[in-house]
Amino acid sequence: MVDPSCFAHRVRECTEQLAVHGVAALGSLFDLTSHRLVRFAVAVTRNQHDAEDCVQTVLVRVAGRPQLLAAADSPWAYLLRMVRNEALALARRKLRRVASTGDLTDLVTLRRVDELEQEETFRAVWSALRTLPPEQAEVVVLKIWEEMTFAEIGGILETSPHTAASRYQYAMQKLARKLSKQYRETHVD
């Protein structure tokens, strides 16, 4: 597993490269961060297409003004915050509430040959995650997949660490219920 502090360091290096070389260095930042950014944006927008639009907008903006990112204390956290703000702005522009659905048909998924047996579990996790309120789903993504502390999460979500921890606890309770229910249904069938 990638050490998160190491990952943040690599993002900083890419950001510095971007500030020096401009758009020519955008590819390496994209390769490093795009999957994580899309994953986070999907948790907020609940739609792959919207999530990719957000990520595209943010990365193009960053390429135009790389000094914004380079000047940040933590470029990775700053990038996540930009994606989140863009996702929320997109939701406002579309004037719609994000639908609470466990449907995964829009998602672009990765199927590794050695993990085919686990695909059912992965789908159950994503399905359950998409039924959570976005403010809880984003905390789960940042806590479990980005391995951030609640203080860091609070910084990105512009809320207190206590609120972030509380949202996480509620989210885990719901996920546990949904996943165990799904597990029982699958194995009884």
Add this chain to the structure above:
Amino acid sequence: MSTNSFHWDDAIDDVEAIVRSAGHYVRASDDLRPRVLEMASVQRGEEWAQRCIRRVALVVILLATFTTVGRHPLLSSGTTTGHPLFSAELEQSLTRAAMPNVGASQSSWSAVEALTNLRERQAEALRLTF
């Protein structure tokens, strides 16, 4: 710690492990990378073009300004009061208007008339120049 909370912690750990395993399941689509790089290049080209246009426009404006100032008799004179187009009649009207004991409405109207005459003469002079 109660027995229930102990079990709950275990359950949370299990759920965290399950969720963690699904982290790489969702990914960006293959066409996102070329889309982003193309958009960034287009944006850079547009910004470069806009910067060029702004610079050229600035140079043209500066050149036009300096040329006009250098050539036009009205603008090239250092002061307007000494210029023939700035009439003595207007100067007198303005002086009268500034005096406290002169009737306000009379002096104001004479200043307005003097200004109107001056504007007409300036317009005529500009027509002749261009």
